[in-house]
Amino acid sequence: MSAPEQLLGIEAVSVVLGGRMVVRDASLTVAPGELVGLLGPNGAGKTTLLRAVLGLVSPAAGSVEAVGPVGYVPQRHEFAWDFPIDVAGAVMSGRTRTIGWFRGPRAHDRAATEEALELAGLTGLRRRPIGELSGGQRQRVLVARALAAEPGLLLLDEPFTGVDVPTQELLNELFGRLTAEGRGLLMTTHDLAAAARTCTRVILLNRTVVAEGGPELLSDADQMLRAFGLDRAAATSGAEVTA
Known part of the structure; x- marks a missing residue:
């Protein structure tokens, strides 16, 4: 079977929350082997767009089409780190949809969990309670948890x-290894310098798609000004901005 031309297609999507238009007429794609950065100011609709892909919010207009399983890495504060579970258990929870609520894990579930732990460099921490982890270790747990579902498309929120x-x-x-395997990644980030280093393509979002292109787009003062309202000095400095 040939690989799909794209793993995610968002076409003219608008999302209304609480009577307010949060995303308007936004379109983007993610192809196999791409790490696409999604950047924009606070309130630009980045997380909302990810949630529309996951089916957690319903678009008022437009369409979302994802090919195969989708993994989601939320922001760290969204996870219950005081829950009494170890690292391996937290990563295994990424397979809950596959396993079912009242069934035990099968051999393939355990193998997928072990592979995710290894990919995220967590094998040696597998029995550590998640409440004892550092911030960086917690972030790796969230990534491993998403990878345990064996997704072709991975959504990463900051x-x-x-x-x-x-x-x-x-x-x-x-992330480089995952894209080399043909997976697609869509990542929100507020760090312009990191996006310029790591992304194969970037999308500037401010309720709607303002511009998209290669990482060099982040040095385009006019486009950055449109997306963030930055002055020209900040737009060309590569400085970190809040997004």
């Missing part, structure tokens, strides 16, 4: 926020 440099480097290496 994966680099609040993690140390070694964790950033490990994640960058992992």
